[in-house]
Every structure is written in structure tokens, then in C-alpha cells.
Amino acid sequence: MKARVEITLKQGVLDPQGKAIANALEQMGFAGVAGVRQGKVIEIELAETDARRAEESVRSMCERLLANRVIEDYTVELGI
Amino acid sequence: MKARVEITLKQGVLDPQGKAIANALEQMGFAGVAGVRQGKVIEIELAETDARRAEESVRSMCERLLANRVIEDYTVELGI
Numbered sequence: 001m002k003a004r005v006e007i008t009l010k011q012g013v014l015d016p017q018g019k020a021i022a023n024a025l026e027q028m029g030f031a032g033v034a035g036v037r038q039g040k041v042i043e044i045e046l047a048e049t050d051a052r053r054a055e056e057s058v059r060s061m062c063e064r065l066l067a068n069r070v071i072e073d074y075t076v077e078l079g080i
Numbered sequence: 081m082k083a084r085v086e087i088t089l090k091q092g093v094l095d096p097q098g099k100a101i102a103n104a105l106e107q108m109g110f111a112g113v114a115g116v117r118q119g120k121v122i123e124i125e126l127a128e129t130d131a132r133r134a135e136e137s138v139r140s141m142c143e144r145l146l147a148n149r150v151i152e153d154y155t156v157e158l159g160i
Contacts, residue, residue, distance in 0.1 A: 006121060021122065025141055032127030041086060041119045042101065047112030057110065065104055 001046045003058045004077040005066060008039035013071045042066060051078055081126045083138045084157040085146060088119035093151045122146060131158055 009015050018036040025033050044061070048054040058076050067074040089095050098116040105113050124141070128134040138156050147154040 008121070008123075018122075021146070024145055028145060030137065030141060033124060034127055035125040037123045039121045039123070041088070041121045042098075043088075043117045043119070044113060045115040047114055061105055061110060065108060066101070 001048055001051065001054045001079055003044045003046060003054060003079075005042040005044065005058060005062060005074055006039060006077075007042070007062075007067050007072050007074045009037065010071055010073055054078055081128055081131065081134045081159055083124045083126060083134060083159075085122040085124065085138060085142060085154055086119060086157075087122070087142075087147050087152050087154045089117065090151055090153055134158055 015037050018038045021038065022033050022036040025036070044058060046054050046057070048057060055076060055078055058078075062074045062076065063069065095117050097118045101118065102113050102116040105116070124138060126134050126137065128137060135156055135158055138158075142154045142156065143149065
């Protein structure tokens with residue numbers, strides 16, 4: 001079973017990487033860029049075939065390793 | 081209008097970051113992790129309101145700055 005985790009900075013947390021992209025786009029002549037936020041996407045291939053147990057396992061991975069819960073949120077999608 | 085760009089490594093391109101995550105998960109006791117791939121997600125807030133022109137603009141941003149087309153693929157979603 002495949003799981004897809006998306007990790008994004010919480011609202012209000014400064015995103016210097018996004019800001020750098022926005023500045024670069026502006027300098028390259030792209031007008032009208034009001035804001036840029038960057039996040040991560042992690043695709044995990046699991047041996048587990050039970051969806052509920054797979055989701056539990058992936059959420060535990062997020063809490064313990066993948067996401068920094070102080071500044072980041074995450075979403076988990078299964079079976080894609 | 082909001083655009084969402086997802087940038088992933090092309091199939092066959094080595095992903096050391098994904099490999100490091102897979103190793104860390106295994107060492108933490110998560111069994112059955114067959115593979116991990118990491119990508120980026122970039123959310124862009126645009127002043128443009130016309131969907132076709134917004135998509136054209138974002139694709140151009142991807143080709144010129146956001147994605148390395150030699151090793152990366154990208155997808156663009158609009159209006160989310």
C-alpha cells in the first residue's frame with residue numbers, strides 16, 4: 001500500500017525558502033506573485049495491506065520523525 | 081488565484097533523502113517500509129484571475145526556476 005504525506009509549515013510560521021522563491025520569481029520578471037509557501041511531500045511504499053493499520057503507522061511516523069509538530073502540519077493520504 | 085506545484089524526482093533518479101528517511105524509519109522500528117521518495121510542494125498566490133494565463137505563468141516558473149527538468153517532473157493544480 002502506498003501512502004502520501006504532505007508536510008507544510010503552520011500558518012504564521014515564517015517561510016524563508018518560500019520568500020526566497022518569491023523574490024527570485026519577481027527578479028525574473030514574473031509579476032503578481034503575492035506569496036509563496038514551500039512544503040514537502042513524502043511517498044511511502046508499505047508492506048501493510050490493511051488501510052487502518054497503514055494509516056496509524058504512517059501517522060506515527062509523522063509524529064515521531066517526518067514532521068516537526070511545533071511548526072509543521074501534515075496530512076496523510078492512503079492507497080494512491 | 082492559488083496554484084499548487086508538486087515537484088518530484090523522475091523515476092530512476094536516485095533519492096538519497098528518501099533513502100535516509102527509509103533507513104531512519106527502519107532503525108526506529110517501523111517494519112515493512114519498502115521505499116520512500118521525497119518531493120516538494122510549492123503554493124503560489126497569484127494576482128492573476130484568468131485560469132489559463134495563471135497556468136501558463138506557473139508552468140513557465142516551473143521550467144525556468146522551480147523544477148530541474150533534467151531530474152525532476154512537476155504537476156500544476158490551480159484554484160485550490
